Ligand code: SF4
């Protein structure tokens with residue numbers, strides 16, 4: 001089925017999308033790296049514990065880190081080779097994490113336990129969720145929350161709708177776009193798996209209207225599926241935020257402090273659905289992902305399928321290298337991504353893009369006094385007063401910042417983007433959130 005109306009939400013912004021650099025470039029496999037650096041924590045939750053030691057030989061898809069708690073996922077080797085070292089190293093999120101360094105032997109030998117899981121109709125909900133957990137699948141849109149946890153709501157929370165987020169509203173990124181253009185069947189099959197896992201009778205794939213080819217390819221498949229719909233969304237940032245998406249597509253409002261499951265919905269990224277499809281159809285855990293390598297600081301912008309653990313610098317070299325001195329390297333997109341101080345960090349499960357900007361574009365303008373225009377208030381999709389919270393944060397008044405609902409900020413950056421005075425609002429709100437949460441933990 002095909003929902004024709006263009007859907008949207010209140011607030012939001014229209015930044016320059018800059019997707020023309022890569023939106024028509026087909027997916028290609030990146031060269032297989034000689035060495036991979038696989039962090040034992042690439043997700044929200046507890047880190048894994050290593051189950052290999054230096055000198056061990058591992059194969060592609062073999063588990064190398066075990067999850068010891070429910071909110072955690074295992075990690076697997078993306079190459080066949082020898083474990084050289086296990087040591088703390090920086091990751092693109094800014095934290096140092098225990099990392100397994102594996103030197104590839106070039107054999108590409110696949111672990112013998114990797115086998116298709118059979119027909120979906122023969123799998124129970126419990127078996128599907130266990131397969132997803134064992135495959136180490138996390139949200140692929142950036143936050144990297146363990147997917148099996150998301151798909152395990154308490155029994156009293158009945159889920160009737162699964163939404164796949166194909167909006168990819170973050171500027172520059174085209175990884176999800178190319179996935180939907182080139183592998184639409186995989187995305188739709190992944191959605192069917194998720195629906196079966198939580199016994200939901202409806203699936204909806206939301207795509208922004210700046211991706212007509214993806215809309216067309218997904219539409220041709222869901223047209224034959226009576227329980228799956230396509231929802232075309234207005235191109236607006238942050239359309240892909242979970243609560244905004246649910247509101248735009250279903251009209252259901254997720255109250256502040258509540259979760260999508262409280263209104264009967266679970267949202268997953270289209271990349272997550274594709275990873276789930278691979279886990280069922282091939283038995284392959286999450287060992288590679290699509291990365292958009294883009295920006296005017298890259299010679300040859302591309303959409304690459306990259307093995308987890310490959311260093312950014314190797315990927316950048318394969319894309320022709322830097323076009324001049326890089327001004328800024330970002331993991332992810334310009335709105336919610338993480339600025340990097342080195343290109344010697346590995347691609348992890350949440351790495352949707354590598355964005356390199358030239359120095360002139362990375363320049364941040366000098367902050368001016370607030371002119372009380374209220375544009376930051378108008379664009380906030382959560383309905384917050386960003387200037388109030390940021391001002392309290394600047395004065396270290398954390399209780400007041402909390403009273404103005406700082407913790408509900410989704411850090412979309414719309415307020416900072418729109419501010420004519422170039423005030424670093426989201427940075428100050430992020431600081432306030434960190435201080436409020438630290439205070440709560442120490443109580
Ligand atoms: S206050 Fe938070 S949620 Fe609102 S626009 Fe700013 S960053 Fe986005």
Ligand code: SF4
Pocket residue numbers: 369370371372373374375376377387418419420421422423425
């Ligand atoms: S957008 Fe900037 S200048 Fe306008 S009210 Fe907000 S902080 Fe002040």
